[in-house]
Amino acid sequence: MSKNTKVVGHDAVRIDMEEKITGAALYTDDLPFGPNLLHMSVLASPHAHAEILKIDTSEAEKLPGVMAVATGKDYPQKYGLYLQDKSILPVDRVRYVGEQVAVVIARTKEIADEGCKLIKVDYKVLEPILDVRDAMKEDAVLIHPDLGDYQVIPWINPQPGTNISHVRKIRKGDVEKGFEEADFILEDEYHVPHVVHACIETHISVARYDYTKRFTMWNSTQSPHTQRHIMANALGIPHKDIRIIAPYVGGGFGGKAGISMEALTVACQKVPGYPVKLRWSRKEEFLNSSQRQELRATVKMGVKKNGKITALRHIMHWDVGASAEYGNNVVNATGFSATGPYFVPNVSIDSVGVYTNHPPCAAYRGFGYSEFHFGIESHMDRIAKAIGIDPVEFRRINAIKTDDEVAYKCHMNPSGMLECIDKVAEAIEWGKEEVSDDPDIVIAKGFASAWKAPAMPPNAGSSVFIKFSEDGSINVLVSGMEIGQGLHTAVAKFASEILTVPLDKIRVELPDTDRNPYEWQTVASHETWELGNATIRAARDARDKIFDVVSRAFHLEKESLYLEDGKVKDDLDPDFSLPFEDFVITGIQTEFNTWVGGPIMGIGSFIPEFTNAMVDPDTGMGGHPNVHYTVGAGAVKIELNKKTGVVRVVKMAEGFDCGKAINPDLVKDQIVGGFIQGLGTALYEVCIFDDKGKMLNTNFTDYKIPTILEMPDEMIPVIVEVPQPDGPFGARGMSEHTMIPVMPAVANAIANAIGLRIKDIPLTAEKVALRPLQKDFVPEK
């Protein structure tokens, strides 16, 4: 298709790059708010689980410079996107260490901090529940005793009277019969811990409430419209009176999806007219930015001798932390897809969200898929070895193909699964053995496949305005966030391709909910597909209006008009050429010296009209919960030091079927970036809690993320393009997917290197070095 396109499918420098390399790009913390700017500090709970008996704020209120103090008495509302189980400020109970108990607004940050120290809180400390297995015991203390009263959307199933926030069940075929048919069955447990997004920009929100009751926020966010909606519901303010402005975002990865700390700045209502700023410190960011859910998974898989999978039972217990609201959709989405990218005839999946007294959890790049793929893809290697089939071949045998039935019995979209597997295997030189000159170093390879669908409500919409200026340039107004993934470059290309306006005459504007049209959220890797479709519709709308006015003014047939290089041309008259700047604002002068036309604008919107989330709660059947899947594979070559246990990934290859690479360079950049982020979670990232539920490693010294030193010497990103029929130019999303194969690929490489099967992430040097020294160690063959 790129042969026929001018910009789509061709490389280009990102349209936001010049701003970013000159420092011109302004992030929320960079905006000036003048001398009236007030600062907010938060009093955090020292306990993971406690009743609040009394809060005394009187001393804090007396401190000179303190403007206001707010507690749960002022803002008792619960909020949440999928289940309203989150407190703006808690009234009677705290549920994790770090939970915000009160906020202080003051002239300076120092005074606000000082004010927090003067607040006295009497707690009755309760025993924290820190493990899903304890939380699921029959006599477990209820973390949300009022769960049955919370508002919830219809396809989320909380279980009042328990600590279960949601259950998604899939029952396809007859799983017991499937196991009976199997020649080999393997059952085991896998564990993936809590980790954090660790965006370099911490969360920040500035809010102002004015004397007309207008509420304006400037947030570092992936979800301006969703934040507006949640705030409007929680506060009872009309949507039109809440305005959210979203400047550039310094990393999101799901951590800035939905709403979290921004809800606290509602306390600006107590100081009308003053902007109030809350910026998480790095420590607060670790505690309060919606961690990734912990997963304890049990995988039971049966296969025939020929390698065909006959049955899968997959039970996933997700530690959703102290509130599940957004995280329930992770539980839901993984429930539908926890077969991995394979055709499995008989499936039983239980995906269960369980409350604990850990920090709240929610979306993280990959949306639960990275976590369950660790078990599934570890299992695939173990079974392949056990039945004597090459692990890559075993994946080929079972790979899901176009039109195959997925776990909820809908049919698989066009898919280049086999091509991804083959190209990645070729790139990593699968099967070619290498030996190091250093006797302590073992070189080995590991492989994993992956898939993921966008997880979103069936009515998640995108919309776009395109408006022309006098010089024929255009502004594309979207509310999809440029969080680094290159969305706005893709949007500009879609508009450019259809309107033939060159990229340097296009600006894509960051959201302001007053002015930019509606976007559900920039999450789920759905934007290139969904916002892309809306952009194409808006561009076509503008094009239709151009043809209409030109045909009316010049008495030409609309059907013979076309656009080229920012001009209107006519098939029937080679001499006709009308540049946009001649008419897109002023219109066209007629033979009677009147004018026709006027400023040209295009509008476009899109929702996936074929999706349906209302499945049978006992079987998961009857709906169409996912729009499509993106498939892929990843592989690593490692150098494992037997003495130190240090694993170094020296080469990686990852390939994904993105349908159509709108910006091939940026697709490759996503693969590289997602791989390195996944590598951190594979090798060493983990939130460490003490036995009272306090997170201990809340800084970058104790919680390591990869540096440039961890970058593999060789990285081979692979693009596969089997077009998505309803995608813009055939595209589907692929950003989150790039993390998914990393944990199992590295784990499989370690197993291939020294026979050590680690089932508990992260794959630390300690585990790699020490486990083989223990007496009961039996190497995997």
Place this chain on the structure above:
Amino acid sequence: MVREIEFTLNGYHQKITVKPSEKLLDVLRDRLGITSAKYGCGKGECGACTVNLDGKTVRSCLMYAVEADGSVIETLEGFQRLGKKEIQEIYQKHNAFQCGFCAPGFIMSTDELLSQNPDPDEEEIKEALAGNLCRCTGYKNIFSAVKEMVEKRKGRES
């Protein structure tokens, strides 16, 4: 107790009164309108606040403003004026950033590396940039931009 300090910021003379407890990052951002130096961790761990002081990069979140008295400070805002836009252009060509939040810090570290060691090998490039954290790019494009910059300068000098 406050103290008057003076320094040169991006070629312009500054005289400002600061408290002894004020960090250089906060003074640059909140009082002098510098936005390129970012708050990322407050503990010198991430490099987002990197600025150049007397020819060497410093973590401005760790440094007290009074320590900058009499110094020459450069930030990304001064690069065009100081004739250093070549580094920026090569980063742009390589699409070396995604969210861009860490970009100023990386460019400052690159500038320091190239001014002190015009011909760094691959390991030296990585060492020089290892104190700057990036969560988006996987570092590959940043690395390739710096490598090309080194090659380009070598070609010009030989």
